[in-house]
Amino acid sequence: MDKINALKIIEAWQRRSIFAFARELGIKIDNENKNDELHDLVESLTGQRSVGKLTYDQADLVIGRLKGDMRGCGHLEEKGNNLEDRWQIYAFGLKERPGMASLKQLNFIRAMMLELKRLDPMDVSLDKRLRGWLEKYAHVSDVTYLTPHTAYIVTEGLKGCLTRMGWVYRR
Numbered sequence: 001m002d003k004i005n006a007l008k009i010i011e012a013w014q015r016r017s018i019f020a021f022a023r024e025l026g027i028k029i030d031n032e033n034k035n036d037e038l039h040d041l042v043e044s045l046t047g048q049r050s051v052g053k054l055t056y057d058q059a060d061l062v063i064g065r066l067k068g069d070m071r072g073c074g075h076l077e078e079k080g081n082n083l084e085d086r087w088q089i090y091a092f093g094l095k096e097r098p099g100m101a102s103l104k105q106l107n108f109i110r111a112m113m114l115e116l117k118r119l120d121p122m123d124v125s126l127d128k129r130l131r132g133w134l135e136k137y138a139h140v141s142d143v144t145y146l147t148p149h150t151a152y153i154v155t156e157g158l159k160g161c162l163t164r165m166g167w168v169y170r171r
Helices: 003-007 013-027 037-046 056-082 104-119 126-138 147-163
Strands: none
Touching: 003 013, 013 037, 013 056, 037 056, 104 126, 104 147
8 A cells, every 4th residue: 555545535536436336336326315335335445434535545445346346247247147146156255344244144145045946936036036135125236235234134034035935944
């Protein structure tokens, strides 16, 4: 990390890039209240809630993460239907991240989604079904943005749905 860039404030092109990449990825943005997925991501990476208050290096870190997310999506799109679902391969390749949902929670969500697919087969991919659950219960578009609390809300919703279908939850 360059000392000059660590103190230098965010440049206009970096700010525009962050918002452009976020829109491209379908990340929800609410500039007025700063209560959205983009600002949650920025805070989890840098500790800053506002994009405008980032340093040059922090903005570079956020841009790198967003570009990485875009590369991951593009890479999986190229392979097409050879993969069962994007979320199973891409989103669940995460490592433990402070302040975000644990791997145990994410794997439990994955297991319940696979059980849902078994109990209620549909033509809709698991990716789309999971995205629907996440948007309905946690107000996020991807498991990478789940906090421990929102992951708990999603798992409780899935447990309720599966229980109504006859699934028995065993600890």
